[in-house]
Amino acid sequence: MTAADTRAAVTAGAHAHGTTALPATPSAAPTRRRSARSVVGKVLLAASALVIFVMSVFPVYWMVNTSLQPNSQVRGSEVHFWPENGSLQNYIDVIFNYERAPFLPALANSLQITLLTVLIALVFAFLAAVAVTRFRFRSRVSFIIAILIIQMIPAEAMIISMFRVMDSWHLLNSIAGLTLVYVATVLPFTIWTLRGFVDGVPADLEEAAMIDGLSRTQAFWRITFPLLAPGLVATGVFGFIQAWNEFVFALVINPRPEAMTLPVWLRTFLDPNGGTDWAQLMAGSTLIAIPVVIFFLIVQNRMTSGMVSGAVKG
Amino acid sequence: MSTVTRPEAPARDDAGAALPDGPPRPKRRGRTGARLTPYALLVPALIILIAVIGWPLLQLVIMSFQEFGRAQVFGAPPEFVGLGNYLGVLGDPEFWQVLGRSVLFAAACVVITMVVGVLVALLMRKLAAGWRLLVSVGLLLAWAMPPLSATIVWGWIFDSQYGVLNYALSEWFGLDFRGHSWLLEPLSFFFVAGIVIVWGAIPFVAFTVFAGLTQVPDEVLEAAQLDGAGPFKRFFLVIVPFLRPILIVVTILQIIWDLRVFTQIYALQALGGLAEQTNTLGVYIYRVSLGTGDFGVGGAISVIVVLFLVAISLYYVRQSLKEDR
DSSP: OHHHHHHHHHHHHHHHTTOOOOTTOOOOOOGGGHHHHHHHHHHHHHHHHHHHHHHHHHHHHHHHHHHTSOHHHHTSSSOOSSOTTOOSHHHHHHHHSOSSSOHHHHHHHHHHHHHHHHHHHHHHHHHHHHHHHHOOOTTHHHHHHHHHHHTTSOHHHHHHHHHHHHHHTTOTTSHHHHHHHHHHHHHHHHHHHHHHHHHHSOHHHHHHHHHTTOOHHHHIIIIIHHHHHHHHHHHHHHHHHHHHHOOHHHHHHOOSTTTOOHHHHHHTTOOTTTTOOHHHHHHHHHHHHHHHHHHHHHHHHHHHHHHHHHHTOO | OTTOOBTTBOOSSHHHHHGGGSTTOOOOOOOHHHHHHHHHHHHHHHHHHIIIIIHHHHHHHHHTTEEOSHHHHTTOOOEEOTTHHHHHHHTOHHHHHHHHHHHHHHHHHHHHHHHHHHHHHHHHHHSOHHHHHHHHHHHHHHHHSOHHHHHHHHHHHTOTTTOHHHHHHHHTTOOOOTTOOTTTSHHHHHHHHHHHHHHHHHHHHHHHHHHHHTTSOHHHHHHHHHTTOOHHHIIIIIIHHHHHHHHHHHHHHHHHHHHTOOHHHHHHHHTTOOHHHHOOHHHHHHIIIIIHOOHHHHHHHHHHHHHHHHHHHHHHHHHHHHHHO
16 A cells, blocks of 8 residues: 555545556656656556457457457468458348258247237336336335346256246247246346336426326326436346347257247257357347447447446345 | 326336335325325335246245155156255255355455545546546446357367467467366366456446445545645545445445355356366256256255345345435
């Protein structure tokens, strides 16, 4: 800590301009060399930013880069850092000339299950969130505790009994079965996050609108709903990503090729004996990642603030 | 549900009718309809949660007290064995091995994720807008990668024969990594798994902590600075206390996510890891239940794991409830 104290004078000056580096700045003589320090600080900051960027992006880049090259080139002795002889052939092969499980039915399954999940979960969660935020009723706290605890139950612990229950309901390898499972797994999180958003819209606002002559329904749709819409979108996107990426239940409950979702479909490419077609595997990975990346980019701001308000403050 | 209407506004949708019934409204209507409204709103969610989570959970607990093997799957009546399955699991050295492995691995992942995540958040706070955007875009891309895709890509980077890492280490640094298998040796397997998990988890930590950092009032930091507090002191004495709730919640979430990790381990095993030596809790349940078909023992392990994770998360639950008020 004493070393940190000597640094105070230096950083104090630079900090005002927002140019200080992280605590890593080496300690040195005070004020005189401030501008030189701030230049060094700037360079250090930029360098660390660049390192973080490259480390985050490289795997994504490498996936796309590999997916654009022919497999023979990928398995050559030379590594290509740029997709020379690039083509979309791998994507065409993966989508249309499948050897293992077909892509298009898996895509259709994933889309149906995910969209249904989001729709149902949003409606149910919204109703529950309104109940929890706008009413004080007995067993309200128990309900909240139950929701928080359910979130902590690992899916892997449930696979056997979930399999047996779905089997007894004749819902294995069906859209309805997996949708039901996903709605249930997404609901607690969705309720909890929406609760934060509903809480953020003051009830007084609506009442004021009603004093101004709107009916209750009008007040809700004209005042409250528009304010809630961003929260609904963000929460819905989160549910979408969770359902789209889910792997464990899909693997156990919908294993048949015609009932597979995309992650399970991608899993059929893995070959522990070294025969993996990496180029096609990367094309498949990219295809699955694209919708998620797009959604992330759309709602990124809302998502972090939503998560913070949902998880941390009331 | 839409029976809950009031004379002056026969609202069609329950939400619209329900909203203003909240606590800020001093007038209390004694009508049973209004008192039932919150329960009516909860019904759809409750039905789903009870049927799809509660019911299987109950089945799981019952099954964990039964002899439940292949014969029972095909219709033989299960036989209650009391605590037999639990005693079997707790007496099995492999269970303790898997548990210890999972806890150690999760601990390492959580510590590294939190430290790096917080450092990245602090860095983002200092960066100029352009650089911050660059870092955000990179983190966002990593965050958006589906775990299965991410694991497969990392597996490809670490591939023994054609992976870019072995290529770079051999060609550029003169090390002999040609054909080196990163997944064969358990310790090195977990090194790779750790990289996949930490890489995927840092963005969440960094963004959440960064969002929290923007709520630390500048005046307080400046005051601390004038009082001669260096960057370390400012971090530990000003920023950390402010961020305490966020940091604790994020850490607990990380602990739980890393303890129950499944996809990354499962996929890396499928890419060439030795399952027996690299199972973590989630994969172990999967292999015991579906591999050996012993649902009773699998159920007992599952119940133990659920209790373990719920116990860890109790603090999170309490913290969340506190903020609910």
